[in-house]
Amino acid sequence: MTEPRGNRCSLGEALIYRIARTIEDGILAFHGFGSPLVQLALHVAKRTHAPNLVLVAGATYAVNPMPPFLAPTSNDWVMDRDAECQLDIEELFDLAAAGRLERMFLSGLQIDRWGNLNTTRLGVDALKLKLPGGGGGCNLACDARHLTLWTAAHRAVSDGRGARRFRLVERCDFITSSGHRAADGRTRKGMGLVGNGPDWLITELGVFDFDAAGHARLREVFPDTDTELVRANTAFEFPISEPVATTPLPPAAVCELIRSLDPLRIHERELRTEDRLRSFSGPDFRPERHA
Amino acid sequence: MNAAVYTQADKRTDLETLIGHIRPGDCLAIGGGLSSREPMAALRALIRAGTGDLELIGSAHGIDVDLLCGAGLVAASAESYVGFEQDFGMAPNYRRACESGTVAIRDSCCYTLVQQLRAAIAGLPFLPIRSVKGSGFLDLHPEFKTLECPYTGEELVLVPALRPDVAILHAHYGDAHGNLHIAGPPVADRLFARAARKVIATVEQIVSTEELQRLGVTVPYFYVTAVAEVAYGAHPTACYPFYGYDRPHTAHYHACASAGADRFEAEYLQRFVYGCPDHAAYLEAIGGSATLERLASWKDGPDAWMKLYD
Structure with missing residues (x-):
């Protein structure tokens, strides 16, 4: 403590x-x-x-x-x-x-650019790690009017074999909860999901909102983080809402x-x-x- | 298939006979949730009986599912969460069983499960939901279908009725007739009781029907097949107001489970399950009256309650 x-x-x-x-x-x-x-x-x-x-x-x-x-x-x-x-x-x-x-809060061990979340499993074909599961997250990612996403483990860590394991990933191994688009580009509306999807992604490195296309967009950083640090710890490219603000404390x-x-x-x-x-x-x- | 109603005047039995209602290969709905009111004594008796090949369904679970996985009784899991939250993190035996392939992974989600149970309760073949589309759950559950709604034209996901063979619950009070009273959050227990073919329950205390009516009936008697009085039957999970969650015991459990299957068997299962011929022996193994008094100390105020989480 x-x-x-x-x-x-x-x-x-x-x-x-x-x-x-x-x-x-x-x-x-x-x-x-x-x-x-x-x-x-x-x-x-x-x-x-x-x-x-x-x-x-x-x-x-x-x-x-x-x-x-x-x-x-x-x-x-x-x-x-x-x-x-x-x-x-x-x-x-x-x-x-x-x-x-009106609002639900979801997290995941993998989070992609569209706000899709994985809390089910790592490994696409062969199972590498069974995660605890998403509870009601799959249902509420559709049904809640708005979603706040968060993770306190954005910073990529070494996997012990020379590679880095990202939390904000290029692609989720399994989609437990849907964000704004499927990996193939289909929109929420196109998939028939009724809620408006994620409007915030808050991490220990910064704060994203989601642009009109449904893509995570960096909006704020902490006093001890910056855009470059966020970029270095994120597996996907992301737009930036200029000027990036300092998160209100x-x-x-x-x-x-x-x-x-x-x-x-x-x-x-x-x-x-x-x-x-x-x-x-x-x-x-x-x-x-x-x- | 319609489920029976159970009308015997006296459904009281012992733990071993109660567990005998579960058959190998059954679909089992375990009551309670996370660190509260899991039917742990009944699950330990189930492990001693060796009834395996079980399919588990549920919403938010932890040590109950993990223990059955560690004892090798589980063939498939359709739970929506199995873990120890921020307290101890992932469920080691569950993970091991899933990753080795001995447990088939059929993860579900809370509302999907609720709708499947409600279909069974209402005798319907399915109920629709809007969610799940776009998620990986459609691949995990090929039995889910989609339908264009004849009223609105929107595409709905149909989830089939789910009727557990047995719901296994731990309640605060029961009567000889099988009425159950649950204090505090019922989690999914009422849904499980209404949907299942059989309900078996342990209770902290059996009281008169008059007393049970005064407390309030959470599960009516005719759903219930058999009931056994097992005080502290939820330990190491909580059954407030009688006792809080035994965090030190759960920490020990988690450490044993994290140390591997062999160590879990030698250091936990042998000591607290196989090595305890009955529940009284288990209560001695966990520290007897000193432990039970500590777990009742939550009533002494927030400071005492907080100490239970040290």
Whole structure:
């Protein structure tokens, strides 16, 4: 656990804040399971700019819960304490199918330029790695009105055999959840997918939106990253929204809120060790006095 | 085929007889989800009975599916998630079984499963969904068909009715007649109970029918084939309010499973499954009353509750 001092915000807090900013007030949104950054983003949104958010918690299907702390397992009574009411699995997915789920949050071990995700398997013909699976992501990638994609592992790592393993890939080995186009170029609409698809892809290196063609487009970087770093860690070429902005960082009050919501710092488990050490000066940062 | 209704006055039985309702090759729907209310004692008894060649269906699962994979009882998995979330990550035995080819991978997704169960519940051959188009699931499931909707003209995916042979559930309370009360999120348990040919359940406590009516019936008795009282029957998953999730035990489980199939057998299965002739022996093996008191300490407030996750 790393606790940033003073008014500095950690990378995890910055990611939570940035995901929270994609959440509109007055909508119904759902976080799945195994996604502490998103769980916290919804709670931050609800307690700041989106008080009328209908927050549906993953795994418990609790509506507007007030967890005393974040647990590392989503289907725990911790996570549905003081909920206003409870849904069940069919009611949440029916809401989505009927177009009432405005925003969903999805991630993947592979993410391509169109926002297709793979959480099922690595290896196209021969299975190299069985992933846990996508839960309801396949259904909700179609049915939710909008999608926020995220990953805290954009940075390509060595596979131990001299090659680099990318998270943002040229092509997914399996499409668990559909983005804007199939690999053969067919559009969502052409495939009969009703929702509008991903409008954000937030990573620990930068923030993408999606252009009119449905292609991921770099829009923001962090204070310690730049366009070249993002490019070097992405397997596909991408357009850039010039000028690339610096990602807005959370005010100190939001960092305090996140620390109170997640005293066990469960969200840092989504981050790699080196990323847990990254921190930034928030917008209301006051330099410490040095002797 | 229509499922039966079960009307016996007294469905109480022991764990071994309960498990005898599962036959080799059955399609099994396991209740609960992730770290909560998995019918773990019943699954351990199933492993001791050696009933294998099972097909598993479900939404979000973890140690239950992983344990059955580690014991070699699973032939196919149509789960939509099997893992330990941010707590321990991937499910080692499940991965190994899938990657070695001993478990056929038929991954599904939550709403697809819901619609397939609801078709079975309503006695329909299929239900339509809009999603799945454009995904790899169509290749994994050649039984899914597409149809142009005669009302709107849009192309829909038809998913066939899915009727599990057995739903295996762990509930808080049951009565002799087979009514079940589940406190907190039911996950997919009610769907499983209505769709399956047989429902077998362990419960923390058997109470009178009057008391069960007062608590509220989650699953009506006529779906239920047999019920066994097994206190702490969900351990190491949680069955709040009785006990929280046993994270240290799960950490040990995951470490054993990650160390390979042989070590998992020697260090986990022998010690906690094959080596425990019954559930009482298991409760001693996990640390007896000291462990059970620790797992009940979540009630002492958020600080005590947080300590369970250290």
